[in-house]
Amino acid sequence: MSEHFLSVRDAIIERRSIKKFNGQPVDREQLLTIIDDAVWAPNHGNREPWRLVVACGKELFALHDLLRDLTIPKWQELSSEDLTKQMTKFTLPGGYAFVIVPEDARQKERLEDFAAASTFIQNMQLLAWDKGIGSCWKTPGFLDNPKFREALKVQPGERVIAMLQVGYFDDIPKAKERKTSAEIVTIFGE
Numbered sequence: 001m002s003e004h005f006l007s008v009r010d011a012i013i014e015r016r017s018i019k020k021f022n023g024q025p026v027d028r029e030q031l032l033t034i035i036d037d038a039v040w041a042p043n044h045g046n047r048e049p050w051r052l053v054v055a056c057g058k059e060l061f062a063l064h065d066l067l068r069d070l071t072i073p074k075w076q077e078l079s080s081e082d083l084t085k086q087m088t089k090f091t092l093p094g095g096y097a098f099v100i101v102p103e104d105a106r107q108k109e110r111l112e113d114f115a116a117a118s119t120f121i122q123n124m125q126l127l128a129w130d131k132g133i134g135s136c137w138k139t140p141g142f143l144d145n146p147k148f149r150e151a152l153k154v155q156p157g158e159r160v161i162a163m164l165q166v167g168y169f170d171d172i173p174k175a176k177e178r179k180t181s182a183e184i185v186t187i188f189g190e
């Protein structure tokens with residue numbers, strides 16, 4: 001497997017959300033290495049407000065079944081061809097990382113923790129990109145579904161803030177335009 005060793009700038013500006021994976025598996029050790037590096041994200045009070053549930057390898061089959069049950073309630077009525085087609089958005093990623101944050105009762109801390117976990121997720125996406133692994137941070141409604149939370153053993157006072165799909169891909173999507181500093185910056189006092 002070739003590593004890209006991108007500069008920080010290149011990783012930031014070249015990363016794209018990958019929504020079409022090619023089904024190639026992601027190595028669990030590699031995913032865990034990405035997580036071990038991503039934890040160097042800024043976080044207030046060193047609370048490290050994140051934990052993850054990861055699926056990568058044989059446990060993906062059970063996860064696919066769960067995602068099928070949650071998103072296609074009448075899946076038994078579909079032909080196996082239609083079901084396979086509808087499931088490709090779940091079956092083609094090579095791995096999953098669900099990022100769970102504590103929901104602090106204090107509003108400031110809750111906001112900080114969410115912000116910190118977001119920087120952790122961005123770290124994961126950039127580190128993965130550097131290894132040629134694409135990712136997409138997704139926030140489907142089922143992340144808050146009690147059945148889903150139960151399956152992931154999410155505790156009261158915790159929230160799943162991301163379904164990070166990771167995997168290999170054949171095509172890099174076109175960049176979506178971004179605003180420039182001229183459009184988003186106001187100089188203090190002007």
Ligand SMILES: Cc1cc2nc3c(=O)[nH]c(=O)nc-3n(C[C@H](O)[C@H](O)[C@H](O)COP(=O)(O)O)c2cc1C
Pocket residue numbers: 015016017018019136137138139140176
């Ligand atoms: C908090 C958050 C939630 C997102 N949720 C979804 C989602 O549910 N489905 C999806 O296809 N993309 C989702 N995305 C990815 C965005 O669509 C993507 O980042 C955006 O289109 C910009 O593309 P880029 O990441 O390639 O620059 C999400 C991104 C963030 C940061």
